[in-house]
Amino acid sequence: MISSAQQLREQHCLHSTVPLQAPEAARLLHLLDGWAIDAGRLTRAFGFADYYQTMSFVNAIAYIAHCEDHHPELVVGYKNCVVRFETHSAQGLTLNDFICAAKTDVLVRVAGHP
């Protein structure tokens, strides 16, 4: 059983996934920084100093999404970006969504983002 953010971020997405039950999704949610389950999607809003930082983040997210073949919805503004994960093939949340969210948390941390 995955029980830490570190375990989550060391995982890689799998294509054969089944939707998580609500209690397991809630348990995994607490391993992440600042994410919420909103309308069935794992969601977090990020703020940045300027547009260049916002787009740098967007490109870094795209890199992770490409490597994991698991892609978020992004709502991109001048100094902010909302990231929303769900697993389309499972029509719900799967472990893949939490793996990618955990990798996103590391991204902003190593980039010196508060």
Ligand SMILES: C[C@H](O)[C@H](O)[C@H]1CNC2=NC(N)=NC(=O)C2=N1
């Ligand atoms: C063929 C390709 O592997 C699949 O379409 C992948 C691509 N990226 C994906 N991203 C997300 N969020 N959910 C999926 O089910 C998904 N499936």
